[in-house]
Amino acid sequence: xxxxxxxxxxxxxxxxxxxxxxxxxxxxxxxxxxxxxxxxxxxxxxxxxxxxxxxxxxxxxxxxxxxxxxxxxxxxxxxxxxxxxxxxxxxxxxxxxxxxxxxxxxxxxxxxxxxxxxxxxxxxxxxxxxxxxxxxxxxxxxxxxxxxxxxxxxxxxxxxxxxxxxxxxxxxxxxxxxxxxxxxxxxxxxxxxxxxxxxxxxxxxxxxxxxxxxxxxxxxxxxxxxxxxxxxxxxxxxxxxxxxxxxxxxxxxxxxxxxxxxxxxxxxxxxxxxxxxxxxxxxxxxxxxxxxxxxxxxxxxxxxxxxxxxxxxxxxxxxxxxxxxxxxxxxxxxxxxxxxxxxxxxxxxxxxxxxxxxxxxxxxxxxxxxxxxxxxxxxxxxxxxxxxxxxxxxxxxxxxxxxxxxxxxxxxxxxxxxxxxxxxxxxxxxxxxxxxxxxxxxxxxxxxxxxxxxxxxxxxxxxxxxxxxxxxxxxxxxxxxxxxxxxxxxxxxxxxxxxxxxxxxxxxxxxxxxxxxxxxxxxxxxxxxxxxxxxxxxxxxxxxxxxxxxxxxxxxxxxxxxxxxxxxxxxxxxxxxxxxxxxxxxxxxxxxxxxxxxxxxxxxxxxxxxxxxxxxxxxxxxxxxxxxxxxxxxxxxxxxxxxxxxxxxxxxxxxxxxxxxxxxxxxxxxxxxxxxxxxxxxxxxxxxxxxxxxxxxxxxxxxxxxxxxxxxxxxxxxxxxxxxxxxxxxxxxxxxxxxxxxxxxxxxxxxxxxxxxxxxxxxxx
DNA sequence: CAGTGAGCGAGCTTCCGCTTGACTT
Numbered sequence: 134x135x136x137x138x139x140x141x142x143x144x145x146x147x148x149x150x151x152x153x154x155x156x157x158x159x160x161x162x163x164x165x166x167x168x169x170x171x172x173x174x175x176x177x178x179x180x181x182x183x184x185x186x187x188x189x190x191x192x193x194x195x196x197x198x199x200x201x202x203x204x205x206x207x208x209x210x211x212x213x214x215x216x217x218x219x220x221x222x223x224x225x226x227x228x229x230x231x232x233x234x235x236x237x238x239x240x241x242x243x244x245x246x247x248x249x250x251x252x253x254x255x256x257x258x259x260x261x262x263x264x265x266x267x268x269x270x271x272x273x274x275x276x277x278x279x280x281x282x283x284x285x286x287x288x289x290x291x292x293x294x295x296x297x298x299x300x301x302x303x304x305x306x307x308x309x310x311x312x313x314x315x316x317x318x319x320x321x322x323x324x325x326x327x328x329x330x331x332x333x334x335x336x337x338x339x340x341x342x343x344x345x346x347x348x349x350x351x352x353x354x355x356x357x358x359x360x361x362x363x364x365x366x367x368x369x370x371x372x373x374x375x376x377x378x379x380x381x382x383x384x385x386x387x388x389x390x391x392x393x394x395x396x397x398x399x400x401x402x403x404x405x406x407x408x409x410x411x412x413x414x415x416x417x418x419x420x421x422x423x424x425x426x427x428x429x430x431x432x433x434x435x436x437x438x439x440x441x442x443x444x445x446x447x448x449x450x451x452x453x454x455x456x457x458x459x460x461x462x463x464x465x466x467x468x469x470x471x472x473x474x475x476x477x478x479x480x481x482x483x484x485x486x487x488x489x490x491x492x493x494x495x496x497x498x499x500x501x502x503x504x505x506x507x508x509x510x511x512x513x514x515x516x517x518x519x520x521x522x523x524x525x526x527x528x529x530x531x532x533x534x535x536x537x538x539x540x541x542x543x544x545x546x547x548x549x550x551x552x553x554x555x556x557x558x559x560x561x562x563x564x565x566x567x568x569x570x571x572x573x574x575x576x577x578x579x580x581x582x583x584x585x586x587x588x589x590x591x592x593x594x595x596x597x598x599x600x601x602x603x604x605x606x607x608x609x610x611x612x613x614x615x616x617x618x619x620x621x622x623x624x625x626x627x628x629x630x631x632x633x634x635x636x637x638x639x640x641x642x643x644x645x646x647x648x649x650x651x652x653x654x655x656x657x658x659x660x661x662x663x664x665x666x667x668x669x670x671x672x673x674x675x676x677x678x679x680x681x682x683x684x685x686x687x688x689x690x691x692x693x694x695x696x697x698x699x700x701x702x703x704x705x706x707x708x709x710x711x712x713x714x715x716x717x718x719x720x721x722x723x724x725x726x727x728x729x730x731x732x733x734x735x736x737x738x739x740x741x742x743x744x745x746x747x748x749x750x751x752x753x754x755x756x757x758x759x760x761x762x763x764x765x766x767x768x769x770x771x772x773x774x775x776x777x778x779x780x781x782x783x784x785x786x787x788x789x790x791x792x793x794x795x796x797x798x799x800x801x802x803x804x805x806x807x808x809x810x811x812x813x814x815x816x817x818x819x820x821x822x823x824x825x826x827x828x829x830x831x832x833x834x835x836x837x838x839x840x841x842x843x844x845x846x847x848x849x850x851x852x853x854x855x856x857x858x859x860x861x862x863x864x865x866x867x868x869x870x871x872x873x874x875x876x877x878x879x880x881x882x883x884x885x886x887x888x889x890x891x892x893x894x895x896x897x898x
Numbered sequence: 899c900a901g902t903g904a905g906c907g908a909g910c911t912t913c914c915g916c917t918t919g920a921c922t923t
Contacts (some may be wrong), residue, residue: 162917167916
């Protein structure tokens with residue numbers, strides 16, 4: 134029999150806490166929630182005041198049995214789940230499952246993991262707060278109602294296995310709407326004029342100043358006219374303004390800001406960041422990684438200060454406490470920080486080291502002094518134009534926190550190059566070295582990355598630290614959005630240069646719209662999004678979560694009854710479900726593109742059984758329509774008639790070789806030639822399936838067949854020793870086997886091969 | 899691996915938020 138049993142949510146936390154408590158205490162973990170709404174059906178008795186049907190999920194039975202056993206062996210049980218809505222619900226479920234007397238105060242909370250904080254908590258236990266529990270039940274039940282009533286409507290009206298939810302559907306909406314803004318965006322161009330000035334009339338190498346004209350010119354001829362003025366102008370320094378300023382460090386990491394910075398600085402995906410952080414947490418190297426708080430414990434503040442003074446000196450230290458500003462934050466944890474700030478680095482994988490270093494720098498920087506900067510703005514006048522040239526320069530007078538860390542931005546602003554300016558005086562003459570007018574196009578808002586989507590969701594108060602990564606994987610999994618690269622398109626820009634009184638023009642290529650790891654909506658995502666906006670506008674409204682959260686807060690304060698809140702929501706909601714099921718037609722996103730220019734057959738695109746499909750002709754008048762899948766980068770919404778018609782060109786027959794047909798087509802894995810039931814891939818950028826000739830096809834087939842012959846090194850009945858991309862390997866019964874290192878291929882016998890295959894088969898079993 | 903788009907119907911899919919492994923490549 135042990136005196137005290139403390140139950141927390143996380144096993145890593147249990148381990149840490151146990152160290153602080155004496156031998157009278159045993160600390161174990163519930164691994165999060167232990168009960169949930171029944172997996173099958175709705176799990177809610179709607180008719181009976183939304184009475185929930187809770188069950189212990191299969192994968193939790195083992196933990197619960199261990200908890201029960203530990204509970205039976207302890208005299209006093211303390212429930213120390215997190216101090217927020219979900220934590221209170223976990224406590225309540227634990228009390229229920231472990232059959233604890235609800236009137237005995239057994240609920241404790243820690244704000245910090247220190248001996249004092251823990252013993253203080255145990256001296257001040259309380260009862261479970263049922264208002265808080267009820268607000269969690271309302272949250273849980275509302276999410277189940279939304280998800281489990283709308284999803285089946287999608288199965289009937291759009292496609293099977295689709296899903297909708299309070300969080301995921303808004304995430305998809307953001308991406309779809311951003312894409313539509315980009316689709317309808319019309320880039321406009323103007324000429325941006327920049328100049329390099331010098332201070333000496335003769336010496337072109339003398340101190341130089343880069344400046345930009347205060348005006349942009351919409352057309353080339355206007356830019357040229359201005360350059361002509363520049364050619365004959367006399368320049369003087371009009372004004373010099375020096376403004377002192379400061380810059381402050383960003384707050385310590387929350388889950389969301391960690392995901393953003395790890396993406397920007399380290400190129401990690403959101404899921405990758407969480408996996409690496411979990412490892413660091415389990416090893417006791419950082420604090421908990423799922424948090425919305427920017428708060429640092431007193432201990433962390435003091436330790437960081439010590440480290441800063443030791444590493445950089447007293448004047449670099451400035452203790453700060455940041456206020457958490459994100460909507461709906463529940464602040465059950467600290468910010469993400471090094472568990473021991475005096476550990477400047479850690480052992481582990483490269484990624485663990487990099488992420489730790491990032492967390493360390495951000496935490497330490499947050500406790501450092503402001504940087505002091507001096508920003509100088511110079512205005513250069515022309516004697517023959519009211520247009521001025523402006524130059525800015527920034528000098529860091531004191532680096533402060535910048536010594537350690539500066540936050541990255543989502544917008545890649547290379548424009549703001551901050552040069553050091555030479556010493557200047559008002560009215561001083563200046564001379565141009567070169568003036569150039571470059572055509573610049575406006576760009577639409579950028580597509581979301583995983584990390585910038587998380588940032589947006591957090592701003593809207595939608596989702597929680599524990600769900601950002603899973604939500605992003607769900608919407609990709611359902612096929613609503615996809616993370617992709619795009620090569621962009623070349624476009625031409627004109628530039629004019631004034632050099633030694635002469636104006637020349639040139640045309641250059643630039644690539645516009647190049648994308649890397651961005652979230653693109655897929656057709657099914659757009660169709661589902663439009664269906665939801667049409668039928669359930671209030672659910673996918675950006676403010677829906679914020680509005681229900683307000684009500685959950687009122688329930689938590691005991692001002693609102695949770696069942697009443699649900700009744701008010703569910704009444705109209707369920708009516709909409711029923712009327713949508715009854716009245717609305719199937720939604721396929723069909724678009725009529727026009728008619729085939731020769732045959733007059735109608736061309737349509739829509740979502741088919743196997744994805745987006747173009748259809749040529751229809752079956753009404755006995756005709757047999759032709760179908761063709763859209764390519765990955767085409768959308769039902771934007772495909773043109775010409776593009777759709779092109780889809781029907783392939784597969785096409787090139788001719789006959791030795792009594793067999795050669796067909797060229799485009800498949801899942803790129804363009805191919807099919808001949809005698811064998812496939813030959815076309816090389817990207819070399820051969821084009823639309824213009825491929827019979828001669829070239831025959832060449833490709835010959836080449837590949839010859840390579841195939843070279844591939845076979847040895848042959849033992851049904852076992853082949855082949856030369857592959859990664860070296861020699863064995864092939865038998867359509868399965869491949871690796872050859873152990875150091876094997877002499879010349880001496881390899883059939884028996885050796887059989888033994889290699891048998892060993893490999895055993896391993897996989 | 900490189901396709902599919904006739905129609906019927908049984909049985910399944912699905913939410914968000916708390917926590918980690920148990921899986922496979």
